[in-house]
Amino acid sequence: MLRRLYDWTMAQAESPYALWVLAGVAFIESSVFPIPPDVLMIPMVLAAPRRAWLIALVATVSSVLGGILGYGIGYFFYESLGQPILESLGKADKMAAFNAKFNDVGFWAVLIAGITPFPYKVITIMSGWTAMPLGTFIVTSIVARSLRFFVVAGLLRAFGTPVRAFIEKYLGLVFTAFVIVLIGGFVLLKYI
Known part of the structure; x- marks a missing residue:
């Protein structure tokens, strides 16, 4: 089924x-859809490089709006379903502590999930679930x-088809390494 969904998205x-x-794909991927919008965006930019910035803008705006839906799912369903279950199990206090810890680093969680291959939908829902400030x-989702x-669109616009294989195979890894270096830099500055 996942292969058919992928083939449909590519078509x-x-x-x-x-x-x-x-x-539509960018919107629903931010809360429930398993296929990232990059799969559709890459061939679109390759087919029309002059529209790369418009394509990236559509993906960004739609993804952030879908992220707000994911936030709402976490926020509203936690209140009605998750919280009563946790209270009945005597775990409501532990959840409150988890929420506070998540929200202390929530900016970084959203930033990292928004850039790397980590499923963004998980963080959108968790952000609502923990009542992170909307x-x-x-703002973090937009960034x-x-x-x-825009990095993907820019690389494709500048280098065309040869960079496609790199993007599909290594870009998530490059972004992940960038985030690790960035966080490592902040940690290093804090303790020096």
């Missing part, structure tokens, strides 16, 4: 409605998703 890149499909969530989609 949409050639559709006259490709931008709308990209917007403003922090939205992270812009970085991810």
Whole structure:
């Protein structure tokens, strides 16, 4: 089933409605869909490099809006389902402590998930579940998703087809290494 979903997504890149499909995929990927919008975005940018920035903008805006839906899922379903279950098990206090810890590093969690291959939808839902401040969530999502989609679009626009294999295979790893170096730098500065 996942292969059919992937094939369908790839076929949409050639559709006259490709931008709308990209917007839909980016939106639902941020909360429930298993296929990342990059799969659709890459062939779209390769087919029309002059539209790279528009394609990245559509992916970014739609992904952030979908992230807000994911936040809402975590926020509203936790209140109605998760919290009563935890209270009945005597774990509500532990959840409150977890929420505080997550929200202390929430900016970084959203940033890292928004840039790296880690499923962004997990963090969008968890951000709502822990009641992270919505403003922090939205701003961080905009920064992270812009970085991810505009870097991919820029690389494809500048280098074309040869960079496609690199992006599909290594870009997530490069972003992950960048985040590790960034966090390592902050930790180093804090303790020096």
